[in-house]
Amino acid sequence: QATQLGSHLASVSPKVDVIYSSPFYRCIQTLVPFTDSLAGSGKVTVHIEPGLGEFYGLARFDHPSPASIGVLNEHFKHLHAEKDPIIVPSSKGESIPGLHDRVAYCLHELIARLDRDPEGPKTLLICTHAAGMICMGRALTGRMPEDEGEEDFKCFTCAFSKFTRKESGGEASKEVERWSADDAERVPSVDWQGGRGVGGGWMCEVNGDCSFLENGEERGWHFSGDESFLKDPNAFNDTINAANSDAVAVGNSTTEDRSRL
Structure with a gap:
């Protein structure tokens, strides 16, 4: 896959001139065929940004952290990490609304950074995870569904x-x-909802295309009430939430697709 x-990305127009990725191994590994193909024609840099990292919900444990840039x-x-990241997700977990705000803030700062770039990059490629990708689409378009x-x-x-930037997209x-x-x-807060979107707003031109993959769409994912068993999803307190612990087992055992939260 x-x-x-990688072959499909090589056909993107305008050509990709900036690459950002989640720091998790699987995202960087996904980019390797594409970045290797670019290496022969010039310098390639994959910028590592923690704010594009994985989502683990509000489970009560220290969440997995990616390897350091030295290990990666x-x-x-071709990897590069700024000394000061845009944002680092909490190791104690985050709610679904919190994830949306984290991704929106990360995108806002990233777009602003590229707007200031004197080289004027035209096409940004981001490699991230399913939860982050959904939030990214919503943050760019400014559309947050009720469900x-x-x-x-x-x-x-x-x-x-x-995603293509709106003509009026000068608010980044x-x-x-x-x-x-x-x-x-x-x-x-970057005030992205209500159709505003980050960076002045963007339009989705291609949505989850897999037509270039031999086996097409595989391992689809979407949000599905991962916090419904918590009495207080913002309280990391076993006493408060343990009363509903049976609901966790029920929820897991009846989930139709375990690849989905």
Whole structure:
């Protein structure tokens, strides 16, 4: 799949000139066929950004963290990580609304950074996870459905989506409060809902395309009430939430597709 995706990315117009990725191994590995194909024609850089990382819900444990850039560089070429990331997801978990805000803030800052780039990049490629991809589509278009589980943005393994900036998209340079590691749980607001979208708003032109993959769509994913068993999803407190612990087993055993939250 990654090889077929790489061939498809090579045909994108305008050509990809900036690449960002989640720091998790599987995302970087997915990019390898494409980045290797670019390496022969010039310098290639894959920018690693924690804000594009995986979502683990609000389960009460220290969530998995990706390998350091030093370790990743032992396995992959072309990687670069800024000393100060845009935002780092909480290791204690985040709600679905919190994930949307984290992704929206990350995109806002990333777009603003590229708007300031004197080289004027035209096409940004982002490799991320299913949950993040759904949030990304919503944050870019400014459309947040009433039902978080609505299948508005399609996610399959190695699927391709394309968003084009609106003509009026000049709001990306609008400054907002910066995320701080000293208050890591708080995500700055970028006011993206109500059709506004980050960076002035974007239009979805391609939604989860898998037509270039030999086996087409595989391992689809969408949100499906992963917090419904928590009495207080924002309280990491066993006493508060243990009373509904039976619902966890019921929810898991009756889930139609366990690849979906």
